[in-house]
Amino acid sequence: MVGVLIRMKLRVLSHSLGGRRGVSYAIGGLVGLVAAVVSAGFVISHPGGPEVGTTIAAALAAAWTLGWLFGPVLTGGGDETLRPENFALLPVPPTRLAFGMLAASLVGVPPVATLIAFAGLVVAALSYGAGAVVVAVLAVLLQLALAVLLSRVVIAALGAVLGSRRGKDLGVLLAAFVGLAYVPARFAIEALAPLIVGQSSPVFTSVLLDLPTGWGADAVGAAARADWAVAIGLLLALAVLDGLLVLAWARLLTRRLTVPQAAGRGRAAKTGTERVRRVLLPVSPVGAVVGKELRVWWRDARRRAMLLTSIVIGIFIPVFSSAGRSGIFMLPFAALWIVFFASLQATNLYGFDGSAVWHTLVMPGAARADVRGRQVAWLLIVAPVALLAALVLPGVTGDTTAYPWVLAIVPAMLGASAGVMLVLSVLAPYPMPAQRGGNPFAAGGRPGCSRALLQLGTTLLQFVCAIPAVALLLIGQFDALPVLNWLAVPVGLACGLLAAWWGGRIAYQRLAERGPELLGAVRAPA
Amino acid sequence: MEDSPALWISGLRKVFGSTVAVDDVGLTVPRGSFFGLVGPNGAGKTTSLSMCVGLLRPDAGSVRIFGADVWADPVRAKELVGVLPDGLALPERLTGRELLTYTGLLRGLAPDTVAERADELLRVLELTEAERTLVIDYSAGMRKKIGLATALLHAPKLLVLDEPFEAVDPVSGATIRTILQRFVHAGGAVVLSSHVMELVEKLCDHVAVITRGRVVASGPVEQVRGDRTLEEAFVHLVGGRTGGGEGLSWLAS
Numbered sequence: 001m002v003g004v005l006i007r008m009k010l011r012v013l014s015h016s017l018g019g020r021r022g023v024s025y026a027i028g029g030l031v032g033l034v035a036a037v038v039s040a041g042f043v044i045s046h047p048g049g050p051e052v053g054t055t056i057a058a059a060l061a062a063a064w065t066l067g068w069l070f071g072p073v074l075t076g077g078g079d080e081t082l083r084p085e086n087f088a089l090l091p092v093p094p095t096r097l098a099f100g101m102l103a104a105s106l107v108g109v110p111p112v113a114t115l116i117a118f119a120g121l122v123v124a125a126l127s128y129g130a131g132a133v134v135v136a137v138l139a140v141l142l143q144l145a146l147a148v149l150l151s152r153v154v155i156a157a158l159g160a161v162l163g164s165r166r167g168k169d170l171g172v173l174l175a176a177f178v179g180l181a182y183v184p185a186r187f188a189i190e191a192l193a194p195l196i197v198g199q200s201s202p203v204f205t206s207v208l209l210d211l212p213t214g215w216g217a218d219a220v221g222a223a224a225r226a227d228w229a230v231a232i233g234l235l236l237a238l239a240v241l242d243g244l245l246v247l248a249w250a251r252l253l254t255r256r257l258t259v260p261q262a263a264g265r266g267r268a269a270k271t272g273t274e275r276v277r278r279v280l281l282p283v284s285p286v287g288a289v290v291g292k293e294l295r296v297w298w299r300d301a302r303r304r305a306m307l308l309t310s311i312v313i314g315i316f317i318p319v320f321s322s323a324g325r326s327g328i329f330m331l332p333f334a335a336l337w338i339v340f341f342a343s344l345q346a347t348n349l350y351g352f353d354g355s356a357v358w359h360t361l362v363m364p365g366a367a368r369a370d371v372r373g374r375q376v377a378w379l380l381i382v383a384p385v386a387l388l389a390a391l392v393l394p395g396v397t398g399d400t401t402a403y404p405w406v407l408a409i410v411p412a413m414l415g416a417s418a419g420v421m422l423v424l425s426v427l428a429p430y431p432m433p434a435q436r437g438g439n440p441f442a443a444g445g446r447p448g449c450s451r452a453l454l455q456l457g458t459t460l461l462q463f464v465c466a467i468p469a470v471a472l473l474l475i476g477q478f479d480a481l482p483v484l485n486w487l488a489v490p491v492g493l494a495c496g497l498l499a500a501w502w503g504g505r506i507a508y509q510r511l512a513e514r515g516p517e518l519l520g521a522v523r524a525p526a
Numbered sequence: 527m528e529d530s531p532a533l534w535i536s537g538l539r540k541v542f543g544s545t546v547a548v549d550d551v552g553l554t555v556p557r558g559s560f561f562g563l564v565g566p567n568g569a570g571k572t573t574s575l576s577m578c579v580g581l582l583r584p585d586a587g588s589v590r591i592f593g594a595d596v597w598a599d600p601v602r603a604k605e606l607v608g609v610l611p612d613g614l615a616l617p618e619r620l621t622g623r624e625l626l627t628y629t630g631l632l633r634g635l636a637p638d639t640v641a642e643r644a645d646e647l648l649r650v651l652e653l654t655e656a657e658r659t660l661v662i663d664y665s666a667g668m669r670k671k672i673g674l675a676t677a678l679l680h681a682p683k684l685l686v687l688d689e690p691f692e693a694v695d696p697v698s699g700a701t702i703r704t705i706l707q708r709f710v711h712a713g714g715a716v717v718l719s720s721h722v723m724e725l726v727e728k729l730c731d732h733v734a735v736i737t738r739g740r741v742v743a744s745g746p747v748e749q750v751r752g753d754r755t756l757e758e759a760f761v762h763l764v765g766g767r768t769g770g771g772e773g774l775s776w777l778a779s
Contacts, residue, residue: 288631292617292624299619299660356615358581359629359676364604366632516583523614 001096005082005104012081013108029109036113039064040120054221055205057121058214061143064114065213068151081108088257098250105148118143118216125220132223135231139216142238146212149245156252212241285366289373290380296352297381302432303352306345311385314338332402335390335410342382343417344459347424349374351432355523361515371426371508375418375500382417386410404476404485408469408492415496416465419503426507426514429521465499466492530593532557532684532715533578538587540573547573549739551587555684555717555732560710562730562747563719564756566764570739571719572612575688578717579609591684608677610670612688612719618662622653622672625661629676640679647675651701666693674702678709685709687718691725703729723757737764 017025043057082104087097105111118140125136209218219234281287297303314337318330350357360370390410394402469492476484511518533555540548548570555561565571576582578589580596580603588595594602617625623644630640648654651671656664661672670690677685685706691699706716706729720726726733727747733756734744742763743750751759 283631283637285632285634288628292620292628295624296617296619353617354615355613356617358609358611358614359617360632361581362579362604362607362609363629363633364601369632516581519581 001092001100002103005100006107009082009104009107016081025109029113032109032113033116036116039117040123043120044123051221053124054217055208057124057217057220058208058211060120061118061147061217062208062211062213064117065143065147065150068110068114068147069154071151084253084256094250094254095247098246098253101253102145102149102152102246102249105152106144111144111148114147115140115144121217121220125223128220128224131226131228132220135223135235136216136220138235139219139238142235142242143213143216145242146238146245149242149249153245153249153252156249156256212238285369286373286376289370290377293374293377294380297377300352307342307381310341310345311338313341315389331397332394332399333406334393335386335406336413338389339382339386339410339413339417340459340462342378342386343413343421343462346378346417346421347459348429348432349421349425350429350518351425351522353522354432355519357515357519357522360511361519365512367512367515368508371422371504371511374425375422375504378421379414379418379500383414386414404482404488405473408473408488409466410492411489411496412466412469412492412499413462413496415493415498415500416462416503418496418500419507420459420461420499421503422507423503423510426510426518429518431522461499465495468492468495530590531555532559532592533561533686533717534590534593535574535578536588538574538577538589539585540570540577540582541585546739548577548584551736551739551741553734553741553744555715557715558710558713559715559732560706560730561715561717562726562733563717563736564721564723564726564733564760565719565736566766567721569737569764571736572688573739574736575686575717575719576611579607579611579686580604581609581611605680606682607684607686608680608682610673610677610685610687610690612692616661616669616673616676619660621658621660622648622656622664622675625672626675626679630679633680635680643679644675647678650705651675652698667695667698670694671698671702674705678705683714685714685716685718687716689720690718691720691722723755723760727751727756735760735763 039060043053043060082101084097084101090097092100121140122133122136125132208214209221215234215238219231219238222228222230222234281291297307315334317337318334360366387410390406394400394406469488472484472488472491476482476488531554533553535551535553538548538551539546551570551574553561563571563575573582577584577587578591578596580600583597588597589603590596591603591606594606596603617628620628626644626647627640630644631637635643648657651674653668653671653675656668661669664672670693674687674690677687690702690706694702706718710716718726718730730747732745733747733750735742735750743759747756750756754762
């Protein structure tokens, strides 16, 4: 069973790694391997005695295991190369299937990278004699199994909870907020590093070693002191924990295979606001698209999550960067960050639609209405939030000189974003995970490196669009001419309108000409 | 335009990598005809139909809908055709009625007309009960029906339907058949693909058999099938033979 599954996984991997996907997989793998070698290096050579080495190994094991836990949630990954459903009809007991899936999970670049990272412990143990080396080898293997199993069990448990469509919507939000956690995480690392290396906090050190992720390192430390009872006891405890996780995974596999995914009949759509929309939106093709887009921004959890996170990040970043260092106080300018992130997340609008793009393509002359409608809808959502932040935050923070700056740059950026995002959506579309069925965390294609560069480059155009307004502001500032400062506001607005109009024009002409190619690009691979 | 056929395809070709999916396909669908496109799995039916309605760019060949070239004069051609693709998503987070309203307004119909037609279509296709369900929560059969409704909404002259009866329950299937037959009687033309021969034989007056990207027979149903059933003629035409008679001696021994 194990051999068959491993061979199957290798075959599937080798089939799926042709061409560009292979390149991006190779780059990702390379980054992982470098990180692993660096981790191992830290354990092998560091400023401090064996005690410190043990703590560092425990901290790194905890970090890598955390990576295994959050990585799949964050990247929408979760190793689905071999799906348990494919083996549902085999007469195999679930525990054996779980063991087989575990073995197959250990094949691939991420487990190898983790193994290398953990293997620093073995090298470090060389100086303490053969016994310590044996303990270290066993500890590393058990620790790797622990990381992989924890990841599998947590994702499987989440998958079980998030089976229904409403649950999936929750999962998307969860992933979005895990993505946000990097800001506090950076501060955590800055604060914790001295604790680990300097051994200045005995409590923190003992917590690191007492967590299951530290048991392996602790066992090697015990072996170095020739405290064999503790070393073997810790290894046994780790083995038992691994065993329990295999059993838990088997239970979850059984559940996944026998409990049907909830049909996910969502709450009926609200139609109460219908009349309001009918009054406010013009009855025209563009109006129809705006209405559809507004509904979808709200009803599609992925889109809602993106909007929410961009607003949260937009406020977080200035708060953190003002709180962290003695720099410029950026909170009055939070509106700019909100617009920036909200546009960054909306550069694949047709990817959200997936194959539903056909519906626009079969309609005569719908490209223009579609592009304009999407621009208007995005502006209707983001502009009020950004303008509210622009009007309130400078006043609240007492930095009223920021008003002309914010009020001039925000409209320029809003307009430029509305133009740029449509151009990008049409020029560099990529498929998103299918909306129906499957693992809530499974990802479809990922944008490649070239697209990320294109995205970054084009986003900079937003700032180009703000240049005329900024120039006026600077002149006004140096010559102390408040008139010029306030003149920058209509100039920013005009630049924004021009950019939105121009970008939209490029987008709809391209959509009309290359619609079928767009459809081909955003269709999720079957 | 006056007497050009409902759909005219010539020399259509599409190559994916090293696979020739559609190879020199030519067909003429007369006005007022009920045209069935049949072929084994992977024969190129969906690829051909996608190229006919402007969803996939052909490598060569041309397509005309009532004389309007789909790739040179797309606006005119798209006004005349209603499309139901197979296996593609719809705007998933709209209810059935919202989808129809959106489609109608985007096509530039008057709001009153849209409301009236949407009402009728939902009622006839028995989707009224699912009024407030999002399309993403529809069953496979309901998706076919709402897709058909969006294809019919602007009163096209030609319907291009890819597997319209797949996953549709018998009662809804009968409803759809009746609607399509009325459409043809009123002078419209229907092109549908299917691999259910009985259905095509019962419903269509014209049929084309496509296999490995090529049309191997095309014309009125009686002419294509001769004195056999359509299924027998089909198996003969695609060069297959009904297997399953030999080997497998270990089965149920």
